[in-house]
Amino acid sequence: MIAELGHFSLCLAFALAFAQTVLPLWGAARGHSRLVAAAAPLAVGQLLATAAAFAALLAVFAVNDTSVINVVQNSHSAKPMLYKLAGAWGNHEGSMLLWVLILALCGGAVAGFGRDLPGLLRARVLAVLGMVALGFLGFVLATSNPFGRVWPPAADGQGLNPVLQDPGLAFHPPLLYLGYVGYAVTFAFAVAALMEGRVDAAWGRWVRPWALAAWSFLTLGIALGSWWAYYELGWGGWWFWDPVENASLLPWLAGSALLHSAIVVEKREALKVWSVLLALLAFGFSLLGTFLVRSGVLNSVHAFANDPERGVFILGLLIFYVGGSFLLFAIRAPAMAPTGMFAPLSREGGLVLNNLLLCAMAAVVLTGTLWPMFADLLFQQKISVGPPFFNSALLPLAAPLIAAMAAGPMLAWKRARLWPVLQRLWWAALAAFGAFALTLAYAGWRIGPALGFAAALWLIGGALADIVERIALFRRPAAAWSRARGLPRAAWGAAVAHAGLGVSILGMAGMGLATDRLAAVSPGQSLQHAGYEWRLDRVEDVIGPNWTARRATVTVLRNNAVVTVLTPERRFFPVGRMNTTEAAIRTSIGGDLYAVLGEEQNGQAVLRVHDNPLAPWIWLGGAIMALGGALSLSDRRVRVAAPAPRAAAGVKV
Amino acid sequence: MLRRIAFAALLLAGPAFAVGLPSEMLQDPAQEARAREIGRELRCLVCQNQSIEDSEAGLARDLRRIVRERVSAGESDAQVVAFVHDRYGDFVLLRPPFNAVTAVLWGAPLLALGGGVLAIVLSRRRMRSALVAEVAPLSPEERARLAALELIEEDKRIS
Structure with a gap:
C-alpha cells in the first residue's frame, strides 16, 4: 500500500511538473498574470508530492518490505537502521528519486526565497526547473521505478554492498546531489535570462548565492567521497582519477569558474555572456556525470551497473537540455551587448585568468575521461588514461x-x-x-x-x-x-x-x-616503520550486527611508550558473501597511522602499515x-537580493 | 524481471584492493620502490580502473611478479615498461603513449588554453570596437544643435 502511494505521489509530481513547465511560460508569453503567479504554488506542490514519494521509499526500506523489488535487491532485515534507510538511496532507482527530490527542494527554495525576484523572471526560472524535473521524473517513472513489486515476496533481502554500509557513504550521495542539482538553479536562471534577453548586475546577484550553495555542497560531497575511499578501500589512496570521480570534478571546476565570474557580473556588469555560458556548462557537466555513471559507457570502479535503455533515455535528456540551452544561447547571446571595459591587469583580469585556467582544466579532465571511449569508437584502439x-x-x-x-x-x-x-x-x-x-x-x-x-x-x-x-x-x-x-x-x-x-x-x-611497509608477523612480534614500533598482540574472531570478522590488535609504540592501539579487521558479510578490509586509522594533527590486516598463513598475519603525514588535512x-562558501553566503549583500525594480520589471498585466 | 542492479561495480567485481604478500616484494628497498613506481603506470587489464599495484586480481599479481623479476634482473624502468607494453599493447599503459590517436588527448591542455586565449582576445577586440562604435562621430543635426548650444553659452558669457 505504501509503495503504491509512493508511486502515485511520483505520478502526481510528474503532472505538477508538467503544469509548472507549461503554465508560467504560457502566461509569460501571453501576459496572463494568474498563470505566471501559479509557478510558485506549483513548485511547492511538486516538492510535497516528491517528498511524499521519497518518504514512502524510506518507509518500505525501514520495515524491510520484501514485496518491493528494490528492497529485495538492496536491503536485508539484519542491517542496522541507518543503513536500511541509506540503502534507499544506495541504488540506482532510489538515488534517482533522491535526485528529483533535491531538484524539487531547489524549486521550492526558489519559490520561497525568491520573493524579491521580478515576477516574470521567477516564473521563468521555476518553469525551467519544472522542465528539468519533468524529464527526470519521466525517466524514473518509465525506466527506474523504485516501487515495483515482486510476487511472491522474497523471504529476505539480498543485502547492500558491505563497502557501502558506512556513515561516510550514507551522506556522500545527498551532499553530492545537492551540489549537482544546485547547478540546475543557476542553469534555470541562465535560461530564463536568455529568454528575457537581459543579463544585468541584479542577475549576477541572484545567481551568486545559488552558485555558492551548490559549490559548497559539491565540495563537501567530493571531500566526503574521497575520505570514504581513503578509509574504506583500505589502500591508502585518496583520489584515483576514476571516471566517476572525474564526473563530480567537472561540475566543480565549471562551478568554481561560475562562482568567480558571477562576482564580475554583479560588481562590474562585465563577463555577462560568459557567465551565462558557464551556468549552462556547470549543469551540463552535472547531467553528463549522471549519464556517465548510470549508462555504463565508462569503465569505472564505482559506477552504477547499467542498462542501455536507461543510458539512451538519459542521453536523450542530456542532448535535450544541453543542446536546447546552447541553441538558445547561440540565438540570444550575440544580441547581449558587451559592457564594462577593464585593463588586463585588474581584478576582472585576474578573474578572467581564473576562468580560463579552470575551464582549461575542465577540458583536460573531460578529454581524459572520454578519450578512451572515442579512441575505441573512432580508431578501434583500446587505450587507458590513468592517474x-x-x-x-x-x-x-x-x-x-x-x-x-x-x-x-x-x-x-x-x-x-x-x-x-x-x-x-x-x-x-x-x-x-x-x-x-x-x-x-x-x-x-x-x-x-x-x-x-x-x-x-x-x-x-x-x-x-x-x-x-x-x-x-x-x-x-x-x-x-x-x-x-x-x-x-x-x-x-x-x-x-x-x-x-x-x-x-x-x-x-x-x-x-607517505610510506608503508608490508610484513608477515606472528602475534607478539613487532615491525619497525616510520619511527614507530608496530606490535601485533593478537588476531581474534569478532561478530558484528551483520558480519563476522578477524580482528587484529596492533599496539603502536614510540620509544616504548604506547601511542595508540589499532584494530584493523577483515570482515565477512554472509549476506552477499563478501569480504571487506576495514583499515584501522589513528588520526592526529600530524597525520594518520594506518593499518590493514591481510591474509593469515601458518600462524602469521600479513600487516600493511602506513605512515600518512598530514593526510586528514586534505578533507x-x-x-x-x-565553510568559506557558507561565510560568503551569509553576507547580507549576497543573501538579500538587490531591491528589485518591481514596478518596472514586475508583471504588468 | 529481476534485473540485477548493482550500486558500485564493487559489488560484483569485488575490486579487493591489494593487501599483498610480503613474499612478493623485493628484498632491496630501493628496487622495490622502483618496481612500485613502474607498477603504478601499468593497468590491471581485467580490473575496472586500477593499477597493478592496487589490485588483488590474479593477473595484477602476475604482472607485479614480472615487473619485479625484470627490475631485479637489472633492467631500466623504460625497459621494464617496454617489456609489458610489447606483450599487452597500449591498453596496459595508464599514461597513454603519444601517437596519432592520443595527439588530441595530450594536446588538450594546450588546445584548451590556446582556444581560451583566442576567445578572450577576440571578445576584447569586439568589445573595444563596440565601444568605439558607441562614441561614433556626431551626426550633422547633432553638430548643429551642439553649435547652437555653444552659441547660447557664448552669449550668456558675453552678456
Missing part, C-alpha cells in the same frame, strides 16, 4: 592558477598595479620558498611534495596577507578589530576558501611523502573551503 596522465597534464594549468590565486583578491577593479600587491605578498613567497627548500633538504629530492608544500604556504599566506591588509592590522592595530568586524563576510569567505584549498594541498603534499581543507 599518470591527469597528474602530468593538469600540473601546468594548476600551477599558474595557484600562483595567481593569492594575488587575485588584492588587485584593484578596472586597473591595478602589480607592485603594491607583490609587496604585500613577499613574506608569503618567502614562506613558500622556505617550505620548498626545507622539503628538499629533509625529504630527499622529492620535487612533487616540495612544490605542494610551497603552493600550500603560498595560498594560506596569501589569504592571511589579504585579510591583514584589509583590516590594516599592522598599519593601524588599534582599529583592526573593528575593521575586522566591519569587513564584509564575502571577503572573509573568499580568504577562508582560498586558505582551505591551501590546507588541502598541504595534506596532498604530505601524502606525497579538512575541503570542509574549510565549504
